[in-house]
Amino acid sequence: MDKQEPKVTRKAYSSHVKFQAVMEVIKGKAVGEVARLYGFHPTLFPRWKRQFEEKGPGIFEDRKTDESQKKIEELTRMIGKKEIEIELLKKFLGSVG
Secondary structure (H helix, E strand, O other), rough: OOOOOOOOOOOOOHHHHHHHHHHHHHOOOOHEEEEEEEHHOHHHHHHHHHHHHHHHHHHOOOHHHHHHHHHHHHHHHHHHHHHHHHHHHHHHHHOOO
């Protein structure tokens, strides 16, 4: 008989837990202490810290700017389509009349 090994399931940590853990280490607590407190293995911490450092500045970006830029791009595409439609209609009406 084949022995089936139990599946190892990884625990998923919320972004809130990751953020709190990184903040506590930044404030001076030891990684091991924070890992025990939140129940994660200390080897996870460097990845979380790197993600925090890479994405951290993005939390201060103005979301309205992103939305406005998307709207401008959408409207620019619409104008381009309308210009093409107008040209096609001019050609069609010019050939009919």
